[in-house]
Amino acid sequence: MSDEQVSNVSRGEMLKSLREMHAASVEQTQALLREQKQMQQSICQIIRETPKTVPEIAAEIGKPSHEVLWYIAAFKKYGIVVETGKCGDYPLYQRAKETQA
Amino acid sequence: MENFNVDTLVIGGGIAGMQAALDLADQGFQTALVDHEPTIGGKMITLSKVFPTLDCCSCITTPKMSSVAHHPNIQLLTYCDLQSIQESDSGFRVAIVQKPRYVDAHKCTGCRKCEYECPILIPNPYDRGLGAYHAIRVPFSTAVPQTAVLDMDNCILCGKCEKVCPTQAVTFTQKPETFEVQTRTIVLASGFELTPLEAKKEYGGGLLHNVIDPLMMERFLAPTGPYGRVLRPGDGKEPTSIAYVQCAGSRDQSLGVEYCSRVCCMYAIKQAMLISGALPMAEITIYYMDIRTFGKGYEQFYQNAQAMGVEFIRGKVAAIHEDDQQNPVVKVELTEDGRVVERTHDLVVLSLGMVPSPGSAGILELPLGDDKFISVPAPNARPCHTTRPGIFVTGTAMGPMDIVDSIISASSAAAATSAYIRAHQNGQASPKPQEEAVYA
Numbered sequence: 175m176s177d178e179q180v181s182n183v184s185r186g187e188m189l190k191s192l193r194e195m196h197a198a199s200v201e202q203t204q205a206l207l208r209e210q211k212q213m214q215q216s217i218c219q220i221i222r223e224t225p226k227t228v229p230e231i232a233a234e235i236g237k238p239s240h241e242v243l244w245y246i247a248a249f250k251k252y253g254i255v256v257e258t259g260k261c262g263d264y265p266l267y268q269r270a271k272e273t274q275a
Numbered sequence: 276m277e278n279f280n281v282d283t284l285v286i287g288g289g290i291a292g293m294q295a296a297l298d299l300a301d302q303g304f305q306t307a308l309v310d311h312e313p314t315i316g317g318k319m320i321t322l323s324k325v326f327p328t329l330d331c332c333s334c335i336t337t338p339k340m341s342s343v344a345h346h347p348n349i350q351l352l353t354y355c356d357l358q359s360i361q362e363s364d365s366g367f368r369v370a371i372v373q374k375p376r377y378v379d380a381h382k383c384t385g386c387r388k389c390e391y392e393c394p395i396l397i398p399n400p401y402d403r404g405l406g407a408y409h410a411i412r413v414p415f416s417t418a419v420p421q422t423a424v425l426d427m428d429n430c431i432l433c434g435k436c437e438k439v440c441p442t443q444a445v446t447f448t449q450k451p452e453t454f455e456v457q458t459r460t461i462v463l464a465s466g467f468e469l470t471p472l473e474a475k476k477e478y479g480g481g482l483l484h485n486v487i488d489p490l491m492m493e494r495f496l497a498p499t500g501p502y503g504r505v506l507r508p509g510d511g512k513e514p515t516s517i518a519y520v521q522c523a524g525s526r527d528q529s530l531g532v533e534y535c536s537r538v539c540c541m542y543a544i545k546q547a548m549l550i551s552g553a554l555p556m557a558e559i560t561i562y563y564m565d566i567r568t569f570g571k572g573y574e575q576f577y578q579n580a581q582a583m584g585v586e587f588i589r590g591k592v593a594a595i596h597e598d599d600q601q602n603p604v605v606k607v608e609l610t611e612d613g614r615v616v617e618r619t620h621d622l623v624v625l626s627l628g629m630v631p632s633p634g635s636a637g638i639l640e641l642p643l644g645d646d647k648f649i650s651v652p653a654p655n656a657r658p659c660h661t662t663r664p665g666i667f668v669t670g671t672a673m674g675p676m677d678i679v680d681s682i683i684s685a686s687s688a689a690a691a692t693s694a695y696i697r698a699h700q701n702g703q704a705s706p707k708p709q710e711e712a713v714y715a
Contacts, residue, residue, distance in 0.1 A: 204431050210394075210395070239510035240509050243502075244398075244405070245407075247406050264513070
């Protein structure tokens with residue numbers, strides 16, 4: 175085995191033992207991650223082609239609008255969605271082009 | 276971290292702590308500044324603008340943060356907790372715990388590649404939970420130091436951050452480290468917290484999404500805020516009618532906060548003016564009992580707000596409930612004619628008061644006043660001296676005050692600390708307190 179392979183093995187073991195040490199919080203966070211991934215998928219699918227407001231997105235995915243807004247704010251911050259205009263008093267959000275993300 | 280000696284240990288890296296540290300360091304005193312957060316800047320770095328000048332808060336705070344970090348006489352200790360304090364012959368021996376960042380601070384360049392790679396989103400406390408950041412992140416773009424910190428409680432240990440780090444700075448095995456600082460003096464600048472949003476159940480704070488606290492509104496008004504504009508958190512609507520409820524966390528026996536917090540009138544007026552600029556069509560109403568504009572230029576500021584069309588209604592808000600469109604409905608008894616009316620708004624800001632930050636007072640064994648802030652036995656003669664010689668207090672750790680007064684208080688604490696150190700260097704006793712009555 176090369177030095178790099180040896181270090182990869184020890185790194186993997188180290189992460190494994192740390193995961194065991196923090197088992198409770200890791201399990202909880204993995205559940206959170208699954209939920210977040212699902213939300214991201216649902217939201218991005220809805221606004222991939224057509225920009226929508228937060229209440230519209232919330233109605234389509236059946237989640238509370240304040241929760242959707244939290245995700246939209248996070249996705250906007252990290253370049254996953256962009257604001258594209260307004261519909262009445264509500265800003266419209268759309269999935270950013272992959273190059274923008 | 277190795278043990279070291281300083282002339283002064285400043286506890287708290289908000290505006291008061293930074294100012295005190297800079298004043299002392301500029302006089303040549305070796306100073307350490309300790310903060311429990313991963314960055315200094317305190318509450319002020321999260322604000323939009325200051326009253327009454329409407330200067331940008333970040334433009335005032337960021338250079339001070341940078342000066343603290345680069346000052347040759349200041350040792351900056353972020354993400355540290357005080358563990359214990361013992362009096363010694365030459366001052367105090369303070370045990371401090373460096374909490375693990377799981378990132379080697381010497382290697383991290385603040386490039387944020389780890390942050391962009393991390394899959395977990397968590398509520399960002401610098402945005403009052405209304406925005407998000409990743410489990411590993413640099414707290415915000417102007418954080419000092421620009422060093423990432425990993426939240427192990429929200430980490431799945433996927434190792435992506437470690438893999439992507441160009442300087443191999445991520446170290447999952449970091450442990451808390453305890454070290455000691457021997458100091459002649461201590462300046463306590465531990466700051467304040469807002470009264471809890473949910474404290475007055477009848478106002479719906481914490482339950483109604485469109486009833487918010489003033490620091491949330493500060494974030495909406497700041498260019499780095501969670502939405503990049505003013506939106507109501509319930510559904511992302513741009514509000515066209517915004518109300519402020521004054522004395523929502525002060526002057527209230529039922530909350531145990533009987534004092535006036537001194538800043539609520541002014542921050543509400545300031546925010547109203549800033550909203551007028553950001554949303555020119557919005558109607559802004561301030562429900563108040565009294566307006567207290569006591570500082571230099573404050574009364575003029577109040578009059579300017581009135582001239583800009585901000586509506587001031589004297590009355591006492593009894594309750595807030597929500598209609599079926601998530602609009603808060605304010606029930607208010609008008610002082611003028613005693614009528615009780617209900618008015619509907621898009622967004623309501625509760626002007627919450629100030630309570631002391633929990634923390635260091637207990638470890639320092641300092642007595643508290645009736646208001647739970649640090650007791651200052653001779654506030655007129657020696658405004659920054661505590662009951663323990665060598666320990667000084669400044670800023671909102673001693674009572675509610677605004678930014679102007681916090682900075683004045685910090686320089687006052689630095690002057691008192693400097694005098695104390697010099698007197699002890701020369702083998703003199705601490706200067707005797709002047710009689711309170713002389714100045715009262």
